[in-house]
Amino acid sequence: MNAHLEALTPSLVWRHFRTLCNTPRPSGHEAALVAALEAWADAQGFTHDRDAFGNLRLRKPATPGCEAAPGVILQGHLDMVAQANSGHAHDFTRDPISTYVADGWLHADGTTLGADNGLGVAAILAVLEDPDLRHGPLEALFTLEEETSMGGALNLADDWLEGSLLLNLDSEDRGEVYIGCAGGADVEVDAQLPSSAVNDHEQVIDIALTGLKGGHSGMDIHQPRGNANRLLVRVLRSLEAFDARLISYHGGTLRNAIPREAFAQVALPADEVDAALTTIVALETRLLNELGSGDSGLKIAAQRLTEVPETEPLRLDASAMLVAALHAAPCGVERMSADVPGVVETSNNLGVLSLEKGRLHLCALVRSLHDSAVEAMADRFQALFGLIGARVKVENSYPGWAPNPDSALLATFKARHAALLGHEPDVKVIHAGLECGILGSKYPHLDMISFGPLIRGAHSPDERVELASVEEFWSMLRALIEDLATQR
Structure with a gap:
């Protein structure tokens, strides 16, 4: 070949x-x-x-x-x-x-x-x-x-x-x-979050965010590109107004690649589904305007599911707490170097994110020209996700x-x-x-x-x-x- x-x-x-x-x-x-x-x-x-x-x-x-x-x-x-x-x-x-x-x-x-x-x-x-x-x-x-x-x-x-x-x-x-x-380090976040069954008055929608360019989480982190995990979390955040509860999530495949795609399922009151779908369409337009020519291929598709998944959604409070933590998590360029013009000093990539049967897993990759800044960024993750009871480990540090x-x-x-x-x-x-x-x-x-x-x-x-x-x-x-x- x-x-x-x-x-x-x-x-x-x-x-x-x-x-x-x-x-x-x-x-x-x-x-x-x-x-x-x-x-x-x-x-x-x-x-x-x-x-x-x-x-x-x-x-x-x-x-x-x-x-x-x-x-x-x-x-x-x-x-x-x-x-x-x-x-x-x-x-x-x-x-x-x-x-x-x-x-x-x-x-x-x-x-x-x-x-x-x-x-x-x-x-x-x-x-x-x-x-x-x-x-x-x-x-x-x-x-x-x-x-x-x-x-x-x-x-x-x-x-x-x-x-x-x-x-x-x-x-x-x-x-x-x-x-x-x-230098850099992997930040691994894991948690088991409480769930409850889909109610009779709830319906499930499936959301797929695709079409982004992705790229290298170091050399491309300063480019005007979208991170699929960051953007889909914004979608989920907008759905909290409709009491949406997160069922599952899968975004990104490697901690050192900027995620190009992310997928989620949520349960919400059936009488709110039409309004939620309209909100998603409007948010797609806003995100495309924000990304501009830097990542113009973004697509967000959402549809009702006719069958209820076997996996229970998170409880409403747990879902809101998780989405809020992910929304607040550092992502992208944190600081440009003062000593080397045009070079990123510190950044983070929300590389791999999943939720399955209430089990959360996040793998982020922190990079910096200063080892102390890597440690500080990793500590921010520990402080943030510690608030939701998650276990945070810092692994594979390299100078x-x-x-x-x-x-x-x-x-x-x-x-x-x-x-x-x-x-x-x-x-x-x-x-x-x-x-x-x-x-x-x-x-x-x-x-x-x-x-x-x-x-x-x-x-x-x-x-x-x-x-x-x-x-x-x-x-x-x-x-x-x-x-x-x-x-x-």
């Missing part, structure tokens, strides 16, 4: 990316890909090993004469975000990703593409295979479960890596190089990556970028959870940068990569490695 990829240039990179597309690899299901890469490494004559968590390392000795060059670690994560359009049947644990080219971009058919971080991984494999590349000692580090928990980086073995320079290939902007990133503008590796990259492309790159700090912060905390001697090709729509089925940027990325990566091979 995806044979057309091998006709693209650079052929070495795209051939490896084809393997990644054809090998299912959602977070937590990377074993088949790890086995394939180990078999490939054996065929190439490269040594390989894994740490206790399962992170994979491949090694290639220096080109003769370059043994004294600093060791370079090429790093990427093997897993991908598993998102499919509503109605598009796809089993990410079994089915390959189907790709196509349109207008100079590579897309996937109805699913995430996996260019994040598949193209970085493919480029690393291409570097190892390239027979003409002059290089110092190389290590390829492939981590696991980056998209769900940063588990691979958080559990990386100590005293395992040997290199002193690290190239993280998980960035998504052409002509830019990243030297810092946000940010403090910028080092005086990095020698950065200076080499800037000089090579200027010589190769005619201008220096923009030096950036990213509001996303690159693994560099975690790796740097475990290996503080590392000099690190992050760069990559132009990817848009990551973490959504709109994910795509610009073909020309992949060629530029590959040229820059090869040239940089050859420059580093001359250093001592």
Whole structure:
């Protein structure tokens, strides 16, 4: 499958990316890909090993004469975000990703593409295979479960890596190089809320909010896009005037993807249904006006159900209390950085929200350039949802990556970028959870940068990569490695 990829240039990179597309690899299901890469490494004559968590390392000795060059670690994560359009049947644990080219971009058919971080991984494999590349000692580090928990980086073995320079290939902007990133933490909220049976005078309506763009909860959080959970909660809030009681709710699928869709069922007095449906139609118009061209695909569909669900709705007081807490919860950009213009400092994404048989579950992802701000935001969730008796846990915390503008590796990259492309790159700090912060905390001697090709729509089925940027990325990566091979 995806044979057309091998006709693209650079052929070495795209051939490896084809393997990644054809090998299912959602977070937590990377074993088949790890086995394939180990078999490939054996065929190439490269040594390989894994740490206790399962992170994979491949090694290639220096080109003769370059043994004294600093060791370079090429790093990427093997897993991908598993998102499919509503109605598009796809089993990410079994089915390959189907790709196509349109207008100079590579897309996937109805699913995430996996260019994040598949193209970085493919480029690393291409570097190892390239027979003409002059290089110092190389290590390829492939981590696991980056998209769900940063588990691979958080559990990386100590005293395992040997290199002193690290190239993280998980960035998504052409002509830019990243030297810092946000840290973050997952906030998990759980509660069992009281319910009571549907009354004889009540009727149930089903509400579906769809059509939003979604996107990456870090890099796209400042974009004028809607969060399906935030918006459907507003709909539910408007229905409290009709004594609506929440029965079920399902919104979002990943804590690091801005939710594109959310669905709810509510019970309310039968004589209020017509007025409630009219309110929903009017609110759809208002929300579309608020979102403007930033997210113009919003649709809210509501309909009566002829059969009463088996699940009881929440009691009226519990339903109002829950909706109020969700309405008050932080969502989106909290603060812009005062020190790095144009960069988000602190944000939160209401990523996954569900209510089933009275059981509430919320998973939010807090990010900040300051670890103390992550702790403060998480504490706000604990304070807010503690008021409704929920249990709140903060998990999978990971540190940010403090910028080092005086990095020698950065200076080499800037000089090579200027010589190769005619201008220096923009030096950036990213509001996303690159693994560099975690790796740097475990290996503080590392000099690190992050760069990559132009990817848009990551973490959504709109994910795509610009073909020309992949060629530029590959040229820059090869040239940089050859420059580093001359250093001592």
